[in-house]
Amino acid sequence: QKEVEQNSGPLSVPEGAIASLNCTYSDRGSQSFFWYRQYSGKSPELIMFIYSNGDKEDGRFTAQLNKASQYVSLLIRDSQPSDSATYLCAVIPVPGTYKYIFGTGTRLKVLA
Amino acid sequence: GAVVSQHPSRVICKSGTSVKIECRSLDFQATTMFWYRQFPKQSLMLMATSNEGSKATYEQGVEKDKFLINHASLTLSTLTVTSAHPEDSSFYICSARRDRRDNEQYFGPGTRLTVT
Numbered sequence: 616q617k618e619v620e621q622n623s624g625p626l627s628v629p630e631g632a633i634a635s636l637n638c639t640y641s642d643r644g645s646q647s648f649f650w651y652r653q654y655s656g657k658s659p660e661l662i663m664f665i666y667s668n669g670d671k672e673d674g675r676f677t678a679q680l681n682k683a684s685q686y687v688s689l690l691i692r693d694s695q696p697s698d699s700a701t702y703l704c705a706v707i708p709v710p711g712t713y714k715y716i717f718g719t720g721t722r723l724k725v726l727a
Numbered sequence: 728g729a730v731v732s733q734h735p736s737r738v739i740c741k742s743g744t745s746v747k748i749e750c751r752s753l754d755f756q757a758t759t760m761f762w763y764r765q766f767p768k769q770s771l772m773l774m775a776t777s778n779e780g781s782k783a784t785y786e787q788g789v790e791k792d793k794f795l796i797n798h799a800s801l802t803l804s805t806l807t808v809t810s811a812h813p814e815d816s817s818f819y820i821c822s823a824r825r826d827r828r829d830n831e832q833y834f835g836p837g838t839r840l841t842v843t
Contacts, residue, residue: 647830649830649831649832651834657836657837658820658834658835658836658837659771659820659834660834661831661832661833661834664830664831666830703770703771707830713759713776713824713830713832714761714773714776715761715771715773715832716773717770717771717772718770719769719770720770
């Protein structure tokens, strides 16, 4: 069974610190990886996607992908209280299907 | 942009009735739309994949006769929950792919269904 795992948290970090969120996946053939942010009672919003090994930066966010170790992470620099939310990792395990498998999400709390 | 809307945002219905939820892509034509369900403190579970002009593909364990999906155009998909029961109460969210080259999904704001 294809699985995506995340630590449910909560992960608490002080304002201004770096928040590090991790995600592991079981299907070695997975090629597309996404990070979404979901505020309580709202739907997910796309933060960024990554397809190749290495780092991808977008503003305060950096996604890191290591296919050999089957993990993808999200770093949030200069964390703000407004970043407090649940962060969902999504993976497309079967290329060409465009179907996501979501992790259970990590709840992040940024303390002012 | 890639804006997806859903209507209604909240609905309360009585057990045994049917409820229709609309999902629209506002500024793009969606090649594929997806329907998810999310229970409290759980992640999103894919219910079905919907392509314009063809039958929806349902995930294992999802009753296609209970959750009717119609993808009438490239900008509209509807989910009808038939003969709703309290256990169907959930947060229903649709998403859309913007382009055949895109893997990203853009999510609607969700519909909170409560069955009494």
